[in-house]
Amino acid sequence: MLGLGRSYFVYAIAAVLCLTACSSPAFMPADAIPRQPFPATAVPQANFRLPGILFTIQVGAFSSTERAARFAAGLISQGLDAYYFIDTDRLFKVRFERYQTREAARARAVALKAGGVIDDFFIVQPVPGAYRIDPENALRDSIVSTARRFIGTSYRWGGESAQRGFDCSGLTMTVYRLNGLELPRNSRSQFDAGEPTPRDALKPGDLVFFATGRKGRVSHVGVYSGRGQFIHAPGEGRRIQAASLDSRYFRKRYMGARRYF
Numbered sequence: 001m002l003g004l005g006r007s008y009f010v011y012a013i014a015a016v017l018c019l020t021a022c023s024s025p026a027f028m029p030a031d032a033i034p035r036q037p038f039p040a041t042a043v044p045q046a047n048f049r050l051p052g053i054l055f056t057i058q059v060g061a062f063s064s065t066e067r068a069a070r071f072a073a074g075l076i077s078q079g080l081d082a083y084y085f086i087d088t089d090r091l092f093k094v095r096f097e098r099y100q101t102r103e104a105a106r107a108r109a110v111a112l113k114a115g116g117v118i119d120d121f122f123i124v125q126p127v128p129g130a131y132r133i134d135p136e137n138a139l140r141d142s143i144v145s146t147a148r149r150f151i152g153t154s155y156r157w158g159g160e161s162a163q164r165g166f167d168c169s170g171l172t173m174t175v176y177r178l179n180g181l182e183l184p185r186n187s188r189s190q191f192d193a194g195e196p197t198p199r200d201a202l203k204p205g206d207l208v209f210f211a212t213g214r215k216g217r218v219s220h221v222g223v224y225s226g227r228g229q230f231i232h233a234p235g236e237g238r239r240i241q242a243a244s245l246d247s248r249y250f251r252k253r254y255m256g257a258r259r260y261f
Contacts, residue, residue: 049195049260051182053098055105057112058122060084061091065153068092078117083174086149095124098182126180139179139261140205147175147223147231150240168221171233171240172207175223181260187221194258199245202257208245210253218255 062068068084072094075082082096099105102123109121150171169187176183184190191209202208204226213219222232225242233240243250 049193050176053126053177053180053182055099055102055123055125056095056177057097057105057109057118058093058095058124059118059120060094061087062093063091065092068094072096075117080117083170083177085174085178086153088149095126095177126178136261140203142179143175143205143223144225144231146178147171147225150175150233151231151242152239154239167235168233171231172221172223176260183260188218190221191218191255191258194260197257197259199254199257203259206257206259208257209255210250211255212253220253224257 060068060071062071062084065084072082072084075094075096080096081098082094084092084094087093097105097108099108102125105123109118109123112118113121169185169190172187172190173183173185184193187209190207194207197206202224204224206224208222208224208230209218210220210222211217220232222230222243224230228245229242230245231240231242234243245251245254
């Protein structure tokens with residue numbers, strides 16, 4: 001098992017910066033507002049198989065999925081890599097982009113606010129503080145508890161699939177990003193990015209993959225939560241739920257599991 005390494009956790013001190021309100025000038029498209037580059041090599045890699053997210057921008061506090069989805073979709077239409085989620089206070093919030101320093105994230109957010117793209121914002125570090133005590137288990141516990149927040153919710157993804165529901169890979173991507181790991185967007189890319197893991201060696205927080213469409217091709221993914229269970233977004237019109245790997249449907253379609261840390 002790969003350890004997380006000490007170098008990454010220098011950055012794990014919780015940091016949240018809230019800016020006070022100020023006046024906004026006329027609206028300016030997000031892609032017209034200067035952004036600072038985010039070189040992949042700038043993020044401490046430690047022993048992750050995925051890039052880390054050190055700082056990101058958070059906006060909004062919505063009472064419904066629909067409002068959060070619309071807001072995220074609006075940011076995506078402006079060229080921002082946005083996603084929404086259920087926070088621990090049960091409100092729906094939106095995060096977008098990632099930066100190697102708090103200062104870079106703040107500069108970008110201030111520019112977006114000045115251009116009328118966003119209003120008030122927070123700069124956040126999506127890294128559980130418990131990493132410093134028991135890194136691996138803290139991360140696994142956090143990934144599973146994050147996924148469980150979504151159970152029972154009918155989700156709509158804020159991008160191309162807004163009418164089809166919060167698709168399976170959108171759920172896993174968001175859960176991982178909320179825990180500081182840059183998981184790719186679609187299930188096939190997620191499958192390719194991870195380390196193959198035998199079913200009898202699964203640990204909570206691993207991802208499990210299935211061929212639910214064309215035979216032999218990965219098309220569905222969920223977060224393994226332990227004891228043969230996983231959490232997934234089953235499709236249009238259905239709520240995010242837990243399921244069993246031993247169910248007849250998923251047992252026949254199981255394609256394998258992947259580990260990222």
